[in-house]
Amino acid sequence: MKESQSTHTMMDVAREAGVAIGTVSKVVNGKKVAEPYRIRVEKAIEKLGYQVNKNGRALRTNQTNTVALIIPNSTNPYFAQLVHYIDLALAQRNYSMLLCFSEYRPKREPELIQMVRQNRVDGIIALTYTPDLDIPNGIPFITIDRFFSVSVPCVASDNFAGGRLAAQKLHEFGCRNVAFIRFGSTLTNEPSKRKDGFVSACLELEMAFDTLLMTEDKDFRDVQSYLYGHMHDGRLDFDGLFLGTDMLAWQTIRFLRENGIRVPEDVQVIGYDGIRAFGSLEYLVSTIVQPVKEIAETCVSMLFSPDRHSIPSLVCLPVRYQYGGTTRDQNAAEDN
Amino acid sequence: MKESQSTHTMMDVAREAGVAIGTVSKVVNGKKVAEPYRIRVEKAIEKLGYQVNKNGRALRTNQTNTVALIIPNSTNPYFAQLVHYIDLALAQRNYSMLLCFSEYRPKREPELIQMVRQNRVDGIIALTYTPDLDIPNGIPFITIDRFFSVSVPCVASDNFAGGRLAAQKLHEFGCRNVAFIRFGSTLTNEPSKRKDGFVSACLELEMAFDTLLMTEDKDFRDVQSYLYGHMHDGRLDFDGLFLGTDMLAWQTIRFLRENGIRVPEDVQVIGYDGIRAFGSLEYLVSTIVQPVKEIAETCVSMLFSPDRHSIPSLVCLPVRYQYGGTTRDQNAAEDN
DNA sequence: TTGTATGCGTTATCAG
């Protein structure tokens, strides 16, 4: 990675075209230039294979046309979708994406923020877990799934409504004794409301329920212990489960089936996220689908919003229920 | 996205510390500076919250510490893994990743190459499908899964060996009449060799086989037609199938089961890629696993290789077979 | 209209 790109400058183009450098700049930026001059410049650009140096431009204009996305990883399908749709929304606006993975390492997130600020990105979109993350001001910052303060806009799916919807659906499909299990971080973020919504609807429907919240130091074995504790004579006490994520739902279903408990015959299961096999095929579990595309689009359009003071500090986008084979829907025909 | 980041410059730091700007630069870049001066500069940096402007630096040094990755998307789990591991390899070297999605749109790929060249990225890693893609010279360029010329290093899994391995495993597990189905682009790339290896091993093992190659204008319905054509009395003619990707294997298995054909009892199925549920749980099908992490690491280390003339033009990394529930392995205990 | 000249923030050279 040594050789410098033997690239030409506006000066070279100007010389080649026999015009001044300012004229070249105008042509490159699509400003009005007399026809014959424009032609000559374009010819010279073509001939030399000239490419604008965006570093020079950024230094001058203080604008990089680049946005940073900070996210734990891209292997989790939900994050992968987010990455994809955010890039699409940026690309539509002729922006590039500087992608940074925190790998869930709390100390990494402030480092990444510092890094991308040094790159003078025009904005930052971040999905973070660091407890006391310091949000820089002076740079447009949008967070996903986590509310910091009114001055830092947060975009999320309507987690509370999603929790309610899960309870309602389980009830509608015949469940009378359900549980919510979440496997998340200790900090309070938007996804925490999945439980609140679930509980709210359970109470309203007068449906018996239990909840289990696991913190970071726990792993799936703790979920297993919990479920074992609620099994009697090879049957689970619950006839419905709502899991914090599709991934947890998937793991749980496998565990239940290994223990001879049928899904959805004995226990109906609903997850959260809306993950599809290979990103594009069928849904892996019955689930509350996050409107990922809309979340991405909202993040980007808020970032580009001209007046930053009229931006709402929290935007919750509507979710929907999706059959995925792990519930006993009346009309599961509406598969996708 | 209006306000400029009210950020300080080296000049401000120099003034604050009462030193010359050159001294600040040296401190920032970790060069030797007399202790008392260094302290004063560091204090000033701290006080002002100074952040290097990498655009200025890039303009001066012609180095951005940024590498572009051009790939169709991040929703396909294989691509998602690639994105993840490439970023990790870059991050280790203190490089950032400019991520660009081509969405399989042939015209988009040259546009993206031009864009990232304007950003003066230090290198490009690309997984592309555009038939006559023009690889710029003057900038380090590594391709994945597709060989262009000896001057453009290509990194891939050992597709030929993978094809052979699939045939060998199917044979070992009792298959005697197998088929390979691939659903790919018309251009010849490394994954095309999956078929060659498969055929090679079938001939060697004297195992009856058939192959089906679908071009871009086809879709899964054509695979269905093919399979229907090879069904008699509710049974498939083949007792083993090797699919070009795990995704195709997954679709095929679903189709077979819908038609009352059991997997792996009636037909054993092997895919290619090594996709896991949710990126980290169990393998979705029995498969030939691509060494994604090693591919990523190789791409990056080749990009950073000091002498670009000693770089091999094609690197094929070893694959392995992985049980995933769709074959009848002797010792399927070695699950993961 | 076009051309010229300045400065963006940084690094590196070179004289002190």
Add this chain to the structure above:
DNA sequence: CTGATAACGCATACAA
């Protein structure tokens, strides 16, 4: 060792 200054490539204000 430090400090002043030129140059990187570009956009723009201003002069022609």
